[in-house]
Amino acid sequence: MQPLPAGGFSLEIETISAIIELAAQYRGTLSTLPNREDFMAAPRDYEDIPGTYVYDAERGRVGYHLNMFCMSLNDPENRKAFKANEATYLDRFPLTPEQKQAVLKRDWLGMLKVGGNIYYTIKIAFCDGLTFQDVAGMMCSMPKEEYGKMMLAGGRVPTPQNLSKANSPVEKK
Amino acid sequence: MARIVGGIACSHVPAIGAALDKGTSGNPYWTPYFAGTTPAREWLAKLKPDVAILIYNDHANALSLEMIPTFLLGTAAHFPVADEGFGPRPVPPVHGHPKLAWHLVENLILDEFDMTIANEMPVDHGLTVPLSVTCGQVDRWPFQVIPLCVNVIQYPPPTGVRCFKLGQAIRRAVEDYPEDLRVVVYGTGGMSHQLQGERAGFVNQEFDTMFLDGMVNDPQKLTQLSHTQYMRESGSEGIEMVMWLAMRGALGGKVREAYRFYHVPTSNTASGLLCLEPT
Numbered sequence: 003m004q005p006l007p008a009g010g011f012s013l014e015i016e017t018i019s020a021i022i023e024l025a026a027q028y029r030g031t032l033s034t035l036p037n038r039e040d041f042m043a044a045p046r047d048y049e050d051i052p053g054t055y056v057y058d059a060e061r062g063r064v065g066y067h068l069n070m071f072c073m074s075l076n077d078p079e080n081r082k083a084f085k086a087n088e089a090t091y092l093d094r095f096p097l098t099p100e101q102k103q104a105v106l107k108r109d110w111l112g113m114l115k116v117g118g119n120i121y122y123t124i125k126i127a128f129c130d131g132l133t134f135q136d137v138a139g140m141m142c143s144m145p146k147e148e149y150g151k152m153m154l155a156g157g158r159v160p161t162p163q164n165l166s167k168a169n170s171p172v173e174k175k
Numbered sequence: 176m177a178r179i180v181g182g183i184a185c186s187h188v189p190a191i192g193a194a195l196d197k198g199t200s201g202n203p204y205w206t207p208y209f210a211g212t213t214p215a216r217e218w219l220a221k222l223k224p225d226v227a228i229l230i231y232n233d234h235a236n237a238l239s240l241e242m243i244p245t246f247l248l249g250t251a252a253h254f255p256v257a258d259e260g261f262g263p264r265p266v267p268p269v270h271g272h273p274k275l276a277w278h279l280v281e282n283l284i285l286d287e288f289d290m291t292i293a294n295e296m297p298v299d300h301g302l303t304v305p306l307s308v309t310c311g312q313v314d315r316w317p318f319q320v321i322p323l324c325v326n327v328i329q330y331p332p333p334t335g336v337r338c339f340k341l342g343q344a345i346r347r348a349v350e351d352y353p354e355d356l357r358v359v360v361y362g363t364g365g366m367s368h369q370l371q372g373e374r375a376g377f378v379n380q381e382f383d384t385m386f387l388d389g390m391v392n393d394p395q396k397l398t399q400l401s402h403t404q405y406m407r408e409s410g411s412e413g414i415e416m417v418m419w420l421a422m423r424g425a426l427g428g429k430v431r432e433a434y435r436f437y438h439v440p441t442s443n444t445a446s447g448l449l450c451l452e453p454t
Contacts, residue, residue: 048403053373054411058330066240073239076260111372120371121235121328128260134190138375138443149376153440157367157378164374165407 050167053142055114065117071095071105072122081129111141177275177352181222181359181433182426183215184390184419184449185305186366187231190442192264192304195312208446211436212308218433218450219309224359226272226319228279228345230421231301231363232327234259237293243329244291246341248283249298249322250276257297266303272319275352279321282348288341298322305363308448318359327364327415335405336398338417342424349425362422364415366437367408368444377410378445383437386416390449391432394423412444419449429454 048056055061071092074080084091092102104112105126113123127137139149142158152158162169191208194200200209236257238244251271256263283290302322310317323345326332333341342360349358366386369377386409389397397420405414423430434450 048406051374051403051407051411053375054369054406055372056330056406056411057328062240062329069235069240073235076236076258081260114371119235119240119328122240124370125235125260134370135442138370141371142373142375153376153378153443156380156439157443157445158369158374158376160377160379160381160408164377 052164052167052170057119061117061119063117065101065119067095067097068101068105068113068117069119069122071097072118072125075125075129084129110137114141177226177349177354177356177358179346179349179360179425179427179453180224180357181219182362182422182430182449182451182453183219183305183309183359184362184365184422184447184451185215185308186441186444186446186448187301187304187363188441188444188446189259189300189304191446192266192300192307195307196265208438208441211438212448214434215309215436215448215450216311219359220317222359223357224318225356226275226321227306227359227361228321228323228349228425229302229305229361229363230323230325230418231305231361232415232418233301233324234299235328236299237296238324240329243326244324245326245333246288247291247293247296247324248276248280249293249296249324250280251293251295254296254298254302254320254322256303257299259299264300264303266307267313267315269298269302269306269316269320269322272321274354275349275356275358276321278352279345279348282351283341283344286344286347288344293322293324296322296324301363305361309361323421325418325421327412327417331402332414332417334398334402335400335417335420338421339394339398339424342421342426345421345425346427360422360425362419364418365409365413366416366445366447367410367413369410370412370443372411374410376443378439379409379413380437380439380445382408382413383445383447386419387435387437387447387449390419390423391430391451394420397423423451426451426453 101116104116139146194205236259249271250273252273254269256266280290280292306316366383367379369375430451431454433452436448439445
């Protein structure tokens with residue numbers, strides 16, 4: 003392997019993205035969460051819980067680099083670099099285009115769908131000066147005040163619809 | 176001989192620590208919570224423990240996804256307080272008990288619980304918040320602390336029954352330690368809460384009451400709960416309550432309930448606090 007040029011890594015961002023894209027196609031796995039059948043034969047019974055993204059083996063496999071990008075924000079220098087130019091900073095990590103877009107758009111729910119783990123993605127929110135409750139509200143599309151009121155009144159109480167997709171008109175299996 | 180003199184189950188919501196650190200614990204939102212936890216502080220002070228074995232989980236601070244130990248035991252003499260992205264909590268450093276910790280490592284591994292050993296690690300709110308709740312704002316923690324970290328971040332966490340058996344093995348190891356030490360065991364996390372997805376904010380008071388009762392009278396029943404039952408009925412992050420079962424396993428068969436407190440909400444979470452004494 004050739005040493006890096008003194009000025010640092012000189013590949014254009016487009017080139018890097020193209021390489022990542024190619025790698026993703028080659029591996030056939032990185033761009034989106036594949037069907038369960040591709041990886042594990044049996045469907046998981048927890049997939050039946052509405053509005054819940056269990057950070058399991060499958061999401062761990064797909065989301066590793068996304069979450070490790072989030073982990074890097076524990077370092078104040080990295081937070082500064084991320085804030086200075088988010089897209090460039092994200093190029094340090096082999097993310098899929100979908101993962102990158104979800105971060106840039108602060109699509110908190112979208113991040114979970116492309117392998118984000120809430121304990122990691124929340125670090126982006128802290129970097130933005132948001133609280134856990136702000137993000138929780140955004141993930142369930144509730145205005146902050148309304149979400150706060152719901153919590154004060156005892157939280158989101160169990161209902162047949164939120165306990166199982168089988169009972170939910172919108173989230174049929 | 177060392178012996179276990181008490182068990183504490185306690186939620187470890189970061190906002191509780193923030194309320195103490197920022198001096199907002201006296202505002203109307205927090206007053207009921209801190210009033211409700213005071214009797215536990217008094218109970219623990221009377222118990223005068225020398226060492227605590229504190230079962231908790233790290234939240235992407237000491238550990239990341241690089242390596243994910245299911246059970247990790249801290250053998251250090253000092254554990255610095257982690258910077259979780261906004262500076263370390265202004266609480267005293269945590270002093271370990273290396274001799275007892277190494278004794279636990281040795282005994283647990285030979286008892287078939289394969290601990291990962293941490294000679295150095297920072298500790299985050301998962302450990303310091305339960306200390307703050309049960310010891311208050313102090314210049315120095317009143318006892319040494321052995322951190323026992325459980326993976327509940329990457330599915331699957333260890334099962335409830337496995338955690339319960341780990342607790343039983345901890346008890347055997349403690350009772351095999353020659354020095355006369357008074358040991359308390361903490362099981363932290365919970366109770367029902369969900370921090371992610373469209374179902375964020377999920378709280379199930381009926382489940383939590385069942386769990387609190389079971390912790391006292393019928394922990395065997397609780398060990399039969401499946402991971403999916405925890406996630407469905409107590410929220411995706413409610414699965415942390417397997418760590419309570421590790422504490423309960425360490426207390427032995429029958430216990431006396433010294434104190435119980437339950438409060439909703441602390442931020443996104445239903446908080447529970449349970450003080451148990453072995454009988």
